Amino acid sequence: MAYTDDQRLKMNNDDSVQFIALELIRPNPYQPRKTFEEERLNDLASSIQQHGILQPIVLRQTVQGYYIVVGERRFRASQLAGLTEVPAIIKELSDEDMMELAIIENLQREDLNAIEEAESYKKMMTDLNITQQEVARRLGKSRPYIANMLRLLQLPKNVAQMVQQGALSSAHGRTLLTLKDASKIKKTAKQATQESWSVRYLEEYVNGLVSKDISMKLDRETKGSKPKMIQQQERFLKKQYGAKVDISTSKNVGKITFEFKSEAEFKRLIRQLNKDYKEY
Incomplete structure (x- = not known):
């Protein structure tokens, strides 16, 4: 269902379009979108200058003034276009309604980036004290989708x-x-x-x-599980020969491995192990 089909936004017999001064209107405090593309706003402002606002914005009236429920882009573009008032429909809505409708509007217009979307779900859960499952139900999403988006906040x-x-x-x-x-x-x-x-x-x-x-x-775990005696011998041999030593054992065979990182280290180690060693 599109957000414009939401029953909370449907016009009824008591609704009428009113012109409200821009100075009395405040942005939705639950607006999930933090950034508005300047180029797109300018394009919309140009359209408004030529054709006016074709669709009224939806407002909620409070003692502090009017808050935008749906239509913040139109509001911002109207400011850029130099308007002093905009056509609006006043609705009686709760904070919960404002939050949900703002998120739904942005999601369906694909105006949110992934982080803003995830933050909006988190805010719904925190402010409304609801679960991921309930967020998914209210917004028409699957719970795994909500969970995956929330992971981005990590x-x-x-x-x-x-x-x-x-x-x-x-x-x-x-x-x-x-x-x-x-x-x-x-x-x-x-x-x-x-x-x-x-x-x-x-x-x-x-x-x-x-x-x-x-x-x-x-x-590391394998090495840590070696008998204490073998670990002691590895340390002893390392100290004696100046090279990393690994001692491994199985049922009928064992292996002592010396590690070297250059030809010079190799020759030094050979001389220590074999006193008769001569270079040819």
């Missing part, structure tokens, strides 16, 4: 800004969250934007990092 601030500005998509953002570690998320996000990675490529890259982390963790 992104580090600078990465969330990349999503907000369109440098990364919401799918990029959710993929990055697989990394868990904030520093890795930031580093990978920067690389992804600089090199214009697709979501598919990012997924493969992140999966590789995660697999590597798991492998390193298993290696």
Whole structure:
């Protein structure tokens, strides 16, 4: 159902279009959209100058004045166009209605970026004390969709800004969250934007990092499970030969591995292990 079909916005016999002074109108405090494209507002302002406002904005009257329920773009464009008043319909609505209708209007016009959308769902849950399931029901979304959008709020601030500005998509953002570690998320996000990675490529890259982390963790756990005597011998040999040593054992065989990082280290180690070693 489109937001204009919402029963709360339907005109009834008591409704009439009134002209309200712009100075008496305030933006919707529950407006989820933080940014308005200047170029699109200017285009709308030009249209209003030529043709006027074709669709009245919807207002709610309070003791402080009028608050916009639906039509903030038209209100802002009217200011740019130099109007002093706008056609409006006054509706009796609750704070809850104002919040829901503002979100629905922006969602159906696809005016929200992913972070603004996620923040609007979070605000609904907090201010109205409702669950993800209830948010989904009220807005005509699935609960998994709401949950996935809310996950974006876990992104580090600078990465969330990349999503907000369109440098990364919401799918990029959710993929990055697989990394868990904030520093890795930031580093990978920067690389992804600089090199214009697709979501598919990012997924493969992140999966590789995660697999590597798991492998390193298993290696540490394996080493930590070695008998104390073997760990002591590894430390002793490392101190004696100046090289990292790994001792591994199985049922009928064992292995001592010395690690070297250059030819010079290799020759030094060989001389220590074999006093008769000679270079040819």
